[in-house]
Amino acid sequence: MKLIMSFLEKYLMPLSDKVTSNKLLNAIKDACILTSPFTVVGSLAGLVSQQANYWFGEWGIPLDGILGSIINAFTNINTVAMGMTGLVVVLASSYNYSNQLRANKTGDKCVPLVACIVSLIAYIATIPNAIDVGDSTITAFQINFFNYEGMFTGMIIGLASSFLYYHLVNSKYTIKLPGQVPPMVLNSFLSIIPFFVIMVIFSVIKEVVVLCGYASLQALMTEFIISPLNGIGTGLPAVILVIIIMQLLWFFGVHGFSIMWGLISVLWMPIFYEHIQMYVETGSFDGITQVAPNTLCNVYAMIGGSGSTLALVVLLLVLGKKGSAERSIGKVAIIPGLFGINEPVTFGLPIVLNPIMFLPFVFVPVINAIIGYFATSWGWVNHLVVLNSGVEPIFVNAWVLGAFTISPVILCVVLFIIDLILYYPFVKLQIKQNSIEAQNEGVVLE
Numbered sequence: 387m388k389l390i391m392s393f394l395e396k397y398l399m400p401l402s403d404k405v406t407s408n409k410l411l412n413a414i415k416d417a418c419i420l421t422s423p424f425t426v427v428g429s430l431a432g433l434v435s436q437q438a439n440y441w442f443g444e445w446g447i448p449l450d451g452i453l454g455s456i457i458n459a460f461t462n463i464n465t466v467a468m469g470m471t472g473l474v475v476v477l478a479s480s481y482n483y484s485n486q487l488r489a490n491k492t493g494d495k496c497v498p499l500v501a502c503i504v505s506l507i508a509y510i511a512t513i514p515n516a517i518d519v520g521d522s523t524i525t526a527f528q529i530n531f532f533n534y535e536g537m538f539t540g541m542i543i544g545l546a547s548s549f550l551y552y553h554l555v556n557s558k559y560t561i562k563l564p565g566q567v568p569p570m571v572l573n574s575f576l577s578i579i580p581f582f583v584i585m586v587i588f589s590v591i592k593e594v595v596v597l598c599g600y601a602s603l604q605a606l607m608t609e610f611i612i613s614p615l616n617g618i619g620t621g622l623p624a625v626i627l628v629i630i631i632m633q634l635l636w637f638f639g640v641h642g643f644s645i646m647w648g649l650i651s652v653l654w655m656p657i658f659y660e661h662i663q664m665y666v667e668t669g670s671f672d673g674i675t676q677v678a679p680n681t682l683c684n685v686y687a688m689i690g691g692s693g694s695t696l697a698l699v700v701l702l703l704v705l706g707k708k709g710s711a712e713r714s715i716g717k718v719a720i721i722p723g724l725f726g727i728n729e730p731v732t733f734g735l736p737i738v739l740n741p742i743m744f745l746p747f748v749f750v751p752v753i754n755a756i757i758g759y760f761a762t763s764w765g766w767v768n769h770l771v772v773l774n775s776g777v778e779p780i781f782v783n784a785w786v787l788g789a790f791t792i793s794p795v796i797l798c799v800v801l802f803i804i805d806l807i808l809y810y811p812f813v814k815l816q817i818k819q820n821s822i823e824a825q826n827e828g829v830v831l832e
Contacts, residue, residue: 413483413545418651420478421471421729422773425659428467429773432666433789435460439579440669464666469529471659472536473506475652479544480505487552495560496572505547508588509540512595512603531604533658538611539604547584554580560709620653622759625679626752629687633748636692637738643692654680658773665771665789674769677762681770685787685794686758689750689780689802691728694750694782697805698743699723699731701813712817724779735816742819746812753808754801767793 396690438457442449484501485723488494513531516523530536554560561575588678592603628650632642658678665671690696699719706712712735719730737743770787778786781795788794 387710409486410483410545412650413479413486416482417475417541417544418655420482420794421474424467424474425471425662425773428469428471429662431460431467431808432662433772435464436666436669437790443721448539468659468663469533471534472532473509474508475537476505476540476544479503479541480548483545483548483796484552487548489633492756495573495576497555497577500555500573500577501548501551504551504577504584505544507581508547508584509536511585511588512539512543512592514602519743531602534656534663536604537656537659538652539607542607543588547588550584551577551580554583580786620676620679622677622682622756624650625682625687625755625759626794628679629683629750629751629755631750633693634730635760637744637747651680654678656830658770660768661771662773665769671769674771677759678770681787682755682758682762685770685784686797686801687755688726689754689798689805690723691726692732692751693728693729693737694754694801694805695719695728695737695747696723697750698735698746698809698813699728701806702731702735702811705813705817707817707821710817711820712813726780726783733764742812742816746809750805750808754805757801757804758797760795767797770794 435457438451438460442453442457447453480502481498484496484498488496488498510527515525515527515529517526517528555576560579563572563575595603595606597608600609628646632646635642635646657676658680661674661676661678664673688694690699693716699716702712702716703720706714706716715731715734718734719728722728722730732738735743737747758767762769768788770784771789772787781798784794784798785792
């Protein structure tokens with residue numbers, strides 16, 4: 387165990403420090419997190435609309451008048467909120483990256499709001515604006531360029547245009563104005579040359595892509611980047627690798643989720659958003675063939691938080707003696723644990739740098755993920771198709787995510803029981819060691 391910990395401290399910790407301080411990865415992570423309010427609202431609105439249409443149809447209730455308008459309002463919320471996810475990512479990635487680059491430097495001329503606008507227009511400049519309708523062609527944009535399908539390309543353009551804007555606006559190639567000019571006017575004129583250069587670059591890229599025989603930059607990136615990455619980055623092996631790295635980081639007291647989410651969210655979330663829309667449109671799980679990696683990792687692998695520690699907390703309550711530190715930690719950690727918050731037990735037991743807890747903390751989530759993957763892919767459990775706020779207790783959360791079906795809840799209960807069995811010997815060993823240490827220090831437990 388000492389050899390393993392020495393190896394991890396030598397190679398993993400320096401890597402985690404570099405990732406944590408990387409401005410680009412931090413911008414990606416924050417951008418994906420910022421999409422959550424839009425997708426939560428859109429997902430829940432779509433679920434309400436879909437369920438209302440189904441049940442009112444079953445009951446023979448006509449959907450005209452006020453009732454139909456109310457349902458249409460929820461449908462519209464879903465269409466707009468989910469349909470604009472790609473644009474939100476463009477704006478969020480640009481804003482966060484320009485802020486990261488700026489970093490409150492004295493004399494910096496970068497204005498994040500302007501960077502956002504420039505990035506948005508640059509992204510739209512790469513989108514085809516002609517749609518064939520019958521025998522004629524109309525000028526319009528397809529919504530799939532604005533929703534989850536455009537997330538990856540939007541992220542790339544948002545980051546790239548922000549990078550260009552930042553360096554151009556801080557270069558000597560800008561329009562100079564006297565110092566007494568109002569700041570808003572000054573910022574506007576400073577942005578003219580950077581905006582022109584960025585628009586020329588992305589407009590030329592669009593034309594080059596078309597000359598190469600591709601319908602759009604998005605289609606090109608899908609073929610050469612997104613599809614290969616999805617093949618290796620969204621399956622079960624990728625999920626297992628991500629979980630192991632996250633847990634190793636947590637074991638050393640580093641927030642593993644924050645670090646890894648910046649690397650994987652742009653690949654994982656579009657799959658989940660696609661599942662949400664498929665269910666809203668069809669009301670069926672049948673068309674969903676791929677297990678969404680984010681739900682597999684966040685819902686089934688991590689029951690009670692990173693390390694799937696709800697079972698650990700319950701065992702501390704059950705096995706810990708009255709007045710012991712273990713039972714006290716269990717009392718403090720049980721309520722947060724039911725809502726997926728496990729810092730009290732992670733740092734209170736502690737799990738961090740605790741050799742006894744190393745194996746279960748790292749590998750229990752892996753076992754959960756494997757079971758959850760096959761239970762879902764074999765059709766025993768419904769796919770999770772709702773993006774909710776995440777504030778519900780764990781088992782209620784699974785019920786909501788599964789569109790109010792019971793099979794995901796049953797799977798969570800089964801996994802929780804398995805976790806109890808897996809954590810049991812390690813908790814017994816931990817209590818024994820703590821008891822020996824307490825006796826050596828002269829502490830007597832009732």
